[in-house]
Amino acid sequence: MSDRVLVGDVGGTNVRFALAEKRGGKIEIDEFAKLAGDNFETFDDALRQYLEDTGLNPKRACFAMAGPVRDGEVMLTNRNWHVSAKRLCSQYDFDDIQIINDFTAMARSVPEHSSDYFEEILPGEEIPDLPVIVAGPGTGFGVATLFPLGDDAWRVLTGEGGHIAYAPRDTIEFDVASVLMREQGYVSNELVASGMGLEYVHSAFCEVFGREMEDISPQAMRQRADAGDEMFDQLIAMRAKAVMGAVGDLALANGALGGVVLAGGVTERIVDYLRRPDAIARFRERGPMSGYLANCPVRLMHDPEAPLIGAAAYYAQETLW
Template sequence: MADPVLVGDIGGTNVRFAIARRGFAGHCTVSDVSVMPGDGFDKFDDALNTYCDHIGKTCPERALIALAGPVDEGHVKLTNRDWIVDEKRLEANTGLKRVRLVNDYAAMARAIPELPESDFRLLQAGDPDESEREPILVSGPGTGVGMATLIPVGTTNWRVLTGEGGHAAFAPFNDRERALAVKLEESHGYVSRELVLSGSGLNAVHKALCDIDGVEWEELPPAEIMKRAGQGDRICRDICEIRARGTLYALGDAALMNGTKGGVVVTGGVAERLADWLAAPEALERFNNRGPMSDYMHPIPIRLLLSGEAALVGAAALHFDEGTAG
């Protein structure tokens, strides 16, 4: 059996670590999971050393860390946190023999074939061709918006293509969304999907809608916005609808462009909180309605990922795929 590997999932809010192993059936399992707020550390090296110290003598010699930012020759600047992470520096500062850095959505996407169906909520059953292995789109709003495509290789293997689709331009659908886009452009210039759909843009969207409606803005936590939306508050309801419908609108575009007929997996903490809004017929219509290409969209299954450990599992799978253990 392959040696265990230290895996990490580093987002804009939390830092997750675990020890991963490949089981006899070939699927990856994780243990010793630790979740820590990123705000508790000045730099990522400190967080990794804290976990290594906690594990002690049983800490693996190799690590694969998935981070929310583009990877450039073993170097990552996180998109939503002021951290710069470097493979060689980590090897020098932690005592690990080998550290590999990957984009967080490379790990998130690679996890999908490893997870049981119980880790998903079905939003649209679709009608996929079970006789073919087709690409799968993995994307959704958390602190930011990540995106990757899972591409089948041969009969059992997978390859991951990552991108920065969350930073593509936000496409408004109706008058309310067009007014929001105009207001956000005044304060932010470029209006990305991430600004409108993710946790990092929540206050900006809320404030913009309050300005449009002539209502005094007060900062509200996400849970309070959800609560008020359920009670019928117009602005809070609009926030939930815009984010849920906008997410499926954006993922419909990506699925159409990438030909991900194998399915779409919606990810991220924001998406989980918006589960019922995502499942609404109006949101699913945003995904499916593509004029003459609508028949192309309806067979694509859409699932919502509910596992908080998915990226850790995917990081392990990437490690063992490359045969770097041992």
């Protein structure tokens, strides 16, 4: 038991737990569980449920949380949970708990995955030893920059990059962004592209297109778009262009010619829209600097367990586990 570390991925929708272990130099996980966040008043309650269900008594843990972390504490961005490593250690008799941002874990997982886990969105050539942007929308919009340090060591820089201001570029986007600005005040890439903002974006599109707002799931929106509904096609296209524009901005700002890795559930559901010429243009067309990103590759990572692997990899590197 002492050789295993409890890892967690805590987002705005779900809480995932697992035990991580190093086997033959590779991180593997077992005792996986996925819990709905709405079923718990606090993260502490979700952790208690997992430990009771499994009968486990781990002494070390690394939890990846969807929010800004400071001094071992975090308030989740899209759920009213405050989490403290000190409090958890006291309550559950842990020897050590590390709390990190969820996209720190997502980014740190990238070097741990083989090429089989990645789908090409835009072809290109990674330049070794340069930063990699890891970003994408799920419930929120996570952003991290992955820096190679050599000798299989990595450093991850995280912030709240998903809350960078959204930049509309065409008539429909300006009209929709104007409605969002009137209703929400500040319009971020997270508001436009992520799950938490979809209802607001849908409402704004209905106003722009002169249609009644209806209760409709993201899956049904996609079905309408595929059937030729212009409004829903434009809505999904706007979200895809927001993603590609945002990661292009981030790559340009960070000199991230090591490539871009997209992640997040929303990203996976709109992958064909990310490949549309207008979305590709948002990534590559940079005025006099357009050539800078011309050969920068964009890949999509497929692994729902990636943040758990990344949390374990982070813990291993930082604590010499």
